[in-house]
Amino acid sequence: MLLWPFLTLLFPLSRALEWTDIIGLRDKDGIIEVTESNYQTLSKGIRNFYSVLYLTASKPNSEGVYCDICDQFEANVRKTSAAILEQVSFEVSTEIFFFKLDVSEVPSLLKEMPLKAIPHLLVYPPSPNDDNFAWHSNQFYQYQIGKHSVEDPVHFADFLAKIFNVFIRIKPDFNYEEFLQYFILCLVIFFVFKKKVLPLIPHKARFFSMLFSLSLILLSITGFKFTQINGIPLLAKDKDGNIMFFSGGMGWQFGIEIFTVSAMYLVMGGCCVGMILLSQCSKLNSNVTNFATLALVGILTYMFAYFLSCFKIKNPGYPYTF
Template structure:
């Protein structure tokens, strides 16, 4: 009987150290985020669990120098967007595999003392521990998203980082950027004006010209990998950890959608240079000096584009043209 009692006691202790979904689901706010305080810190930060702990460490306190952490507020919006999107777009059983926590160090200093934080904010993602592991936020391994002024501006970067870790797919919308909109609007308006007023009057047979452009676009889209990206569900644009667009991916077995348009542009530039070199001598209106000058310029353009194309290809295959067989 004593042995059975001890086994029962140890079982209760073990169960007490295990954090279940039902223990934390009622603590979530409207965005699905749990506020960590001194009173619940021990309960939430320790003990085995079968879900990912997505911990956002922030502060609402002004420093001794009177500086407020604006980056903390900006990135918190990204966290809430990701949490909301997962609740709305993913099934409940999938949402049970990830729990969002917000820890304000000005309201809960225990975490800072235990882990020794020096900077704010932080985004830490703890995977579910193994059964035999002793789990705690202050000592367990985690994934960390690098929060910078650049990465905080784009909520898609964090959502993509989180989706890869959780092995799920969900969409997050970017905020409307008025400045970026007006830049693209003015550029598009200028291109439209030039096309309508300057280029179209020079084209005698517009139906033939646009049919030719359409056919050329179909050919280029086919030879540069459009179907490959569609079949494999490869994104059009991807960004690195600094928030810069990655036009070319590393490795021959992968490519971004933007590569199609980049490679097509280079093919068009090289092909146009060659065709122009063929037809320039036939233009009688050009004197020999101007004809030679234009030919040299076109030749230089062709070589430059080919060199640039080769440098882009080396991103895909670093060993080119001396690959090891």
């Protein structure tokens, strides 16, 4: 019995898996390929780092069905792993390891962890005191992989950033098709403005001076400097992945609010100016003038009601708050 402590020192029950043992297995994106030969070594053992395990399949299942989104989501995993290696310090990067396991090539996993669907993304927290740690038995965080998560790599990166408590910036891929669409649209708008609209403006210098001044006023009253100083992103999404146009509370705002509020101000201001100009126009028939005025009043009323509904998102108690 007295020899037992010495025997456990010489022959430990569970060997700790250190980052120095596996860091050389990382590929250029920071992914470690799990094979049948190294599965037992990588899947078990005490560890002081996070294990991000991506389960995929390169071959069809027993029913002959291929995994359609496996390769697509793997691109997001690789992009996020590469971003962590590039952006965080070496000390932090050794606390997070990404593993890719192809169940078609590693049958040992399926014997220990029966799976009904592929792909899966599992995150195992560090287990410095767990002698029996194993992928098939320990608790994990699971990321729900779907169509939205495949199309939006930022959503997956945000999931990991909250777990690791780090900042991850994902560089979007250059979309040539989207660029071509916007280029053609801007080209058409520029051509129409130059050929059709610009000749109708008699005093161009005064017009563009007024336009510039109006732009500065809108930027000032809609909080552009606030978002710039605080580094607030243009778009934010809720837990369901939907864009949030207005933040709750009067002390904060998203970047998109600058443009939405500016658009509402422009429409309401345009309606007021339009009614003034209609009252001074003697060339139009009175019935046309009355109809146009009523239309502008209706638009102004609707826009003001819409503006109030947006304002109540930020201040739900309006107008009864003190």
